[in-house]
Amino acid sequence: MSEAQPPTGTTGPSDRYGKARRPATGGSGRGRKVAIGVALAAAVGAVGWYTAVQQQASPVEYEDIGFDVVDAEHVDASFQVHMPPGTRAVCTVDALSPSYAQVGTLDVEVGPADTRTSAYEVTVGTSEEATTATVVGCDVVDD
Incomplete structure (x- = not known):
């Protein structure tokens, strides 16, 4: 059998959709x-x-447990500290107003404790009535 030839005047499939792209020369x-x-x-x-x-x-982690507004000049804060037994740290507790302004602050020394987790409750004095109290950080005390 003879091979079929495309009719004259038509384009072959390779030119039908434009020229083939060349691969980029910048690498594969x-x-x-x-x-x-x-x-x-x-x-x-x-x-x-x-x-x-x-x-x-x-190695010190902390967790707010709660707070209680005692009066216009005091707020109680409860928190837990997680650190290796025998470690001492200082935690900073802030009392905040409704606009999140600091109205009181207290540095509390915590530890050393026999267990990894220990709970604390402190009273923070305020310059005006606070609406919350929170631990803002704890740092290890070097002996």
Whole structure:
């Protein structure tokens, strides 16, 4: 049998939709994907390392439990501190007004305790009536 020839005056399929694109000369798409993957893995590793260093640098965690507005000049704050047994820390408790302005502050020394978690209740003096009290931070006390 003879092969069929396209009729004259028609274009072949290769030219029907325009010229074929040439691949980019900057390298393969696979190399770029590998480079992006390596960069992402390095970024995740850096974040993990930073988090681990921060945890070791400040092993104290705190948790607000509640507060009670005693009167226009006092507010009671309850909180828990989580730190390794035998550790001492200083926690700062702020009393805040309705506009979140600080109307009182108190530094409280906590620990050392025999357990990882210990609870505290303190009274913060205020310059005007507070609507809340919260722990803003705890730092380890070096002996």
